[in-house]
Amino acid sequence: MPNLTSFNSPEDSAIRFVLGGEIKTLPNIDPSMTILRYLREIGNRTGTKEACGEGGCGACTVVLADLDNDGQLRYRTINSCLHPLPQVDGQALLTVEDLKTIDGHLHPVQQALVEAHASQCGYCTPGIVMSLFALYQSGDHPDREAIVNALTGNLCRCTGYRPIIDAALCLFESDRPTVVEGNQRMNQSPGSSGRLVTDDSILRKLLDSIKRSHRLSIQESTSTGKTNRYLLPVNLAELSDMLGQYENPVLLAGGTDIGPLVSQKPQNNETIIFIGKVKELRGMVLSDSSITIGAATTLTEVYPVIARYYPAFGELLLRFGSPAVRNLATIGGNIAGRSPVSDTATALIALDSTMAVRVGSTQRTLSVEAFQIGAKHDVLAPGEFIESISLPLPKEGSMFSAYKITKRHDCDIAAIAAAFSMELKDNRIHQVRVCYGGMSPYVKRATHCERALTGMPWTPDTIETAGQLLEKDFEPTTDRRASSGYRMLVAKNLLQRWYFESTLPPESLQVRAYQKTYE
Structure with missing residues (x-):
C-alpha cells in the first residue's frame, strides 16, 4: 500500500x-x-x-x-x-507548422496528399496530416485497416476518403525504401528527407x-x-x-x-x-486470475491487453471515439462519467469486475455494478476517488460477447450497449450475466432474464423465453438516438445474435452480397 x-x-x-x-x-x-x-x-x-x-x-x-x-x-x-x-x-x-523538414521541403505525409490530390477546400487537411504523421512516426508499415483506423476521427466533407487513403497507402507501401534513425522514420523520396527540424534526439533532451x-x-x-x-x-x-x-x-x-x-x-x-x-493511477498488473488497471490508464494503453483476453471487449474499445480520443480517455474516467450507455461499464459489469476506491490512506473494494446507484449518482464519499479496476481472466468454458448499436460505426454514442458472459457445463448455463446500457437511466443487469437462463440448456427456446423477460427488467425511453420500442426489440435480438454467434460458423452470419428481386 x-x-x-x-x-x-x-x-x-x-x-x-x-x-x-x-x-x-x-x-x-x-x-x-x-x-x-x-x-x-x-x-x-x-x-x-x-x-x-x-x-x-x-x-x-x-x-x-x-x-x-x-x-x-x-x-x-x-x-x-x-x-x-x-x-x-x-x-x-x-x-x-512543425512538419517543415530540415531541407525546407514538405514532409512526406504532406507530399503524398498533394500527389494523390487528397485535399480540396483544405479545412480538414491539417488534422488529417497530423493523424497520418503520428502513424508515420510509429515506424510501422500499416495496412489499409490500420490507416482507416488512424483516420477514424478525421471528417472530410469535400474529396471523400478514397484519395486520402490512396495517399496513405502510397506513403506506407512496403517496397518503398526507408531508414529509421532513432525513432525517426524517413522516407527517401525525391525532394524530401522526411527529417524534421526538431528531430527525436533533440526532442528527448528537451522533454x-x-x-x-x-x-x-x-x-x-x-x-x-x-x-x-x-x-x-x-x-x-x-x-x-x-x-x-x-x-x-x-x-x-x-x-x-x-x-x-x-x-x-x-x-x-x-x-x-x-x-x-x-x-500510481497508471499502468496494468496481470496476475494468474485478473487484470488490474490503474484508473488513469488510457484506453489506447488498455486495448492490447484486454483484446488479448476478451476480443469482443477489444472491438468495443476500438469503436470508442477516435484514436485522438482514446489516447487520453481513461477507463476510470469512463466509469466515473456514469453514462447510461458507458461502453466500458457495460462490459465490466457483465464480467463481474471490481474497483478499488480510496480516500486518504483508506481503500475499499466494490463491484463496478455497485458503483452507480441511479441516474448520475454513485456511492463515492466526499474526497473518495477510483484508484483501479480489476477484471477476471477468462475461465475454461466461459463465453463473452459485447455489442454496440449506433447510427454510424465509429465515433458515435450507443443507442444500446450490451454485454453477456456465461459459463457452460454440459451445454447447460451454469452462470450468466446479462448487462445493457441505454435501456435505463444507468447501466444495469437484466436479472429476470438471467434467472430464466441459469440452469437451462443453451438452445434457441431458452434464449426466446429469456428475451421476453427483458420487458420485466427494463422500461426504455425514447430519445434522439432511438425509440423505446426499437431499444426493446434490439435488446431481444442481441440475445439471439449472441446465441447464433456461439453456435454457428462465422461465415454463415456474414452478409456477402445483397440481391434485389423485381416482380
Whole structure:
C-alpha cells in the first residue's frame, strides 16, 4: 500500500512544454484556455482549425510527444479543442507548422496528399496530416485497416476518403525504401528527407529537461471574485492532500468528456485536479486470475491487453471515439462519467469486475455494478476517488460477447450497449450475466432474464423465453438516438445474435452480397 502521509511538496505555478523546438514556460495561465485557443490566438499557429468544438471532426488534431515508461519517444494524436492547455505540461506539442523538414521541403505525409490530390477546400487537411504523421512516426508499415483506423476521427466533407487513403497507402507501401534513425522514420523520396527540424534526439533532451517531479498549481481570479484553480499532482500523496484541502473539486483524467465543460463554462469549475500524471493511477498488473488497471490508464494503453483476453471487449474499445480520443480517455474516467450507455461499464459489469476506491490512506473494494446507484449518482464519499479496476481472466468454458448499436460505426454514442458472459457445463448455463446500457437511466443487469437462463440448456427456446423477460427488467425511453420500442426489440435480438454467434460458423452470419428481386 502506498504511503499517503500528507506533506508539503514543492509547488510550481508555471506549465512547461515544447513547441517549435523551444521550451515554453507559461506562469499562471487561464486554466480554462484550450490548447486550440492558445495555438490560434497566442501561438499564431492557425494551421490547426476549429470546427465542432467537441472532438468529433478532427479539424483540430495535433500531436503530443512524450517519453513512455521505457524512456521511448511516442507520438499521440489528440483533439486540441477538448483539452485545457495545462494538460500539455511536460510534453511536446506538434502542429502542422512543425512538419517543415530540415531541407525546407514538405514532409512526406504532406507530399503524398498533394500527389494523390487528397485535399480540396483544405479545412480538414491539417488534422488529417497530423493523424497520418503520428502513424508515420510509429515506424510501422500499416495496412489499409490500420490507416482507416488512424483516420477514424478525421471528417472530410469535400474529396471523400478514397484519395486520402490512396495517399496513405502510397506513403506506407512496403517496397518503398526507408531508414529509421532513432525513432525517426524517413522516407527517401525525391525532394524530401522526411527529417524534421526538431528531430527525436533533440526532442528527448528537451522533454528530459521539463519532466515534472512535483505538483503544479495555477490560480486565476475571475471577474466575479472567485478563484479558479488548476492543480496537477504527480503522486497519490499530493492528490490526497489536494482532495482534503479543496471542497468539491472537479477531477479531470483524460478530459475527453468533461473537458468541453471545463473550457466552455470555467465559472462552474473553481478547482480542477488533473490526475492523468499520478503515477500510481497508471499502468496494468496481470496476475494468474485478473487484470488490474490503474484508473488513469488510457484506453489506447488498455486495448492490447484486454483484446488479448476478451476480443469482443477489444472491438468495443476500438469503436470508442477516435484514436485522438482514446489516447487520453481513461477507463476510470469512463466509469466515473456514469453514462447510461458507458461502453466500458457495460462490459465490466457483465464480467463481474471490481474497483478499488480510496480516500486518504483508506481503500475499499466494490463491484463496478455497485458503483452507480441511479441516474448520475454513485456511492463515492466526499474526497473518495477510483484508484483501479480489476477484471477476471477468462475461465475454461466461459463465453463473452459485447455489442454496440449506433447510427454510424465509429465515433458515435450507443443507442444500446450490451454485454453477456456465461459459463457452460454440459451445454447447460451454469452462470450468466446479462448487462445493457441505454435501456435505463444507468447501466444495469437484466436479472429476470438471467434467472430464466441459469440452469437451462443453451438452445434457441431458452434464449426466446429469456428475451421476453427483458420487458420485466427494463422500461426504455425514447430519445434522439432511438425509440423505446426499437431499444426493446434490439435488446431481444442481441440475445439471439449472441446465441447464433456461439453456435454457428462465422461465415454463415456474414452478409456477402445483397440481391434485389423485381416482380
